[in-house]
Amino acid sequence: MFIIDAHLDLSMNALEWNRDLQRPIAEINLREQGLTDKPDRGLGVVSLPELRKGNIGLVVATQIGRYVAPDNNLPGWHSPEQAWAQTQGQLSWYKAMEDAGQMTQVNSLQTLDEHLAMWCNGQENTNKPIGYILSLEGADSIVNVNYLESAYQNGLRALGPAHYGPGRYANGTDASGKMAANGLELLKEMERLNIILDATHLCDDAFWQALDNFNGHIWASHNNCRALVNHNRQYSDEMIKALIDHNAVIGAALDAWMMVPNWVRGQSTPRQMNCNLEVMVDHIDHICQIAGNTLHVGMGTDLDGAFGKEQCPYDLETIADLQKIPALLQKRGYTDTDVNNMMHGNWLRFLRNAWK
Structure with a gap:
């Protein structure tokens, strides 16, 4: 099964975690043994070889650089210019991966179709x-x-105005309040x-304001359901319905605290909380039941998004195990067409419509 993952923090892992994603994941984890600066050291699940092994040939890959005011305790940069420079370093890493033949940027219908033809040509994935x-x-x-024009010229095709906390353009997870004029x-x-507007991480106030004021294409790259795990990071049923009305696709995320209720960071374990890939299907199924179809959900795993195996489904050793999901969906009664939609088809339809 060809898979599209709509949210991976690849450049963050390369530059902030100092992971050479060209290497096998076992080698990356081995090199981190003994490191304690981050809770997921030695527990990563994402590398470029594992993406190839899992037939995950197309991803939405991020840049990220947060600005923090003096009273903001979140990690981040002390000026927007520093944050910009950080994202430009991340862009340089993607360009270096292109030069090495490891990655290729997809930013138009032509490059999308060319990449799909190459990836789905029946040949081994090893060197793709x-x-x-x-x-x-x-x-x-x-x-x-x-600055947005320059970012677009460098290939930027989707943007989430907020992340965690208060932002310069919009407020995000655990914050509140509407966008200012600059937003x-x-x-x-x-x-x-x-x-593309990525509605992920927008606080409720900014979410509704953005949907009222944006007439372009909207997706949610990595979100789960508030009805199953009650937190402001998640989408309420009302928000899911609004996204469906905007022809959005919502990517299902695999961060354990978003999957199961009552997760305690640093204490809970996936097995203790019975957090497995079936739980991901619960969130997917909830969205499909609201929509009445399978046209508004896809994969948006966020794997290695500042967490590793300590905080993702226990039956996932590496990202290649996304190949287990089609059978789980079929077991719930979803057809082959439904499964194709959710593993790649919905993202492709969205992109073809957005870029036509």
Whole structure:
């Protein structure tokens, strides 16, 4: 099964975690033995060889650089210019991966079709480049709206205005409040450039305001359901319905605390909480029941998004195990067409419509 994953923090792992994603995941984890600076050291599940092994040939890959004001205790940069520079370093890593033949940027219908033809040609995946669609998670690094044009020229095709906490353009997870004037200006410029709005991480106030003010294409790259895990990071049924009305696709995430209720970071374990891939299917099924079809959900795993095997389904050793999901969906009664939709077809339909 060909798979599209709509949210992977590849450049963050390469530059902040210092992981050479060209190497086998076992080698990456071995090199991290004894390190304690991050809770997921030695527990990574994502590398470019594992993507190839899992037939995950196209991903939405992020840049991320948060600005933090003096009273903001989240990790981040002390000026928007520093945050911009961080995202440009991440862009340079993607370009280096292209030069090495490891990745290729997909940013138009032509490059999409060319990449799919190459990836699905029946040949072994061993030497195929991973296609990536460039996305920005949190807009803090956009120094001012004029910077967005440059980002677009470098391949940016999707943008989530917020991440965690208060943002320069919009407020995100665990924050509240509507967008300021610059946030609405950002939405207008995104619309002009045909940059996809990623509604993920927008706080409730900003979510509804963005949907009211943005006339372009909207997706949610990595979100789960508030009805199953009650947290402001998740989508309520009302929010899911609104996204469906906007022809959005929602990517199912594999961060354990978003999958099962009552997760305690640093204490809970996936087995203790019975967090497995079946739970992901519960969230997928909830969205499908609201939609009345299978046209609005896909994969958006967020694997190695500052967590590893300590905080993802216990039956997933590496990202290649996404290949277990089709059988789980079929076991729930979904047809082959449904499964194709959810593993890749919905994202492809969305992109073809957005880029036509």
